[in-house]
Amino acid sequence: MIVGIIGTGRIGAIHASNLSRHPAVSAIIVTDAIHAHAEHVAATYGADIASGPAELLESADAVVISAPADVHVELIELAVDHSVPALCEKPLAMNLADADRAVAIVSQGDVPVQIGFNRRFDPGYRQARDLVADGSLGMVTLVVGQHHDFELPDEEYIARSGGEFRDQLIHDFDILRFVTGREVVRVHAAGATRAFDWFAKFDDYAQTAVTLWLDDGTLAVLCGSRYDPVGYDVRMEVFGTKDSIAIGLGPRTPLRSVEPGVPPPVDPYTEWIPRFGGTYASEMDAFLAMVRNGEPNECTVEDARAALVIAEACTVSAREGRVVALEELA
């Protein structure tokens, strides 16, 4: 298979690395708005360079869209027009109108589009989903999630990111739906800019806390921050009437217990690649299996739209300081 990559920045380079090792991939073609980025990835992974997305799609059997979020929908449309199945990075879009357009484009045709919510391929989250689904936890009563980045993003990134809820916590919104198998019905979100006032310039937050109500009555609490000096800390706890479990809790968890005798973390995660690197390879395996063998789509545009609705509701809730029902937006 010939696989194209549109956008060869941070995540595009990771996808190129995984494609270069994949036995089903005979060639990679890349393109980027900044030619030097495409050249760098092409030289590193032995890829060809196309002059732009349209030229790339003329010769690709499948495409990875890893350009910024504000061009995802137009690139999905272009891929579907060329009948080229796509793996598109999260988030699906920057707003609901564009997300709806993407859902309409994809559902009208038969060109599969998978969205890159990579945590769905993490062994811990998958095990949690299975334990919830087979009743091992009993009735799920409470879910608590944490998402703390180690490296503070720069202003340029934040200016184009869409904000904390759409850019960062959207992973947590998606994985909450994935693990519980339930839909969010209401949210109450808050944000702060403690220690990093400059986030306010972009109407954004450096720390967030969200209470979410699921459609079966379960409560969830998700917290995020853009800077954690100890490391990259992504965890979830699921409490049930029979058992309680933790995802992402282990010797490398960047959280220092102050209880006597408890050792500090060993080599705590400071980047997302050591924590989630394997998920990008598994995500690519699933995408190529879907394209080649018609395997099920592991993350549809409808899933991505559902996560975006939660992010939009949180944005309204934090700004207006009130509980927001998702049906207000959907």
Ligand SMILES: NC(=O)c1ccc[n+]([C@@H]2O[C@H](COP(=O)([O-])OP(=O)(O)OC[C@H]3O[C@@H](n4cnc5c(N)ncnc54)[C@H](O)[C@@H]3O)[C@@H](O)[C@H]2O)c1
């Ligand atoms: N799934 C994940 O864990 C994960 C991790 C990081 C980023 N992402 C997502 O991937 C996307 C890209 O993020 P990134 O961190 O790699 O950004 P980045 O800025 O490092 O890379 C984006 C690249 O796209 C190029 N580009 C911009 N507009 C383009 C266009 N119209 N056509 C072709 N190329 C274009 C840029 O020049 C740049 O090289 C974002 O949507 C982000 O949310 C997902």
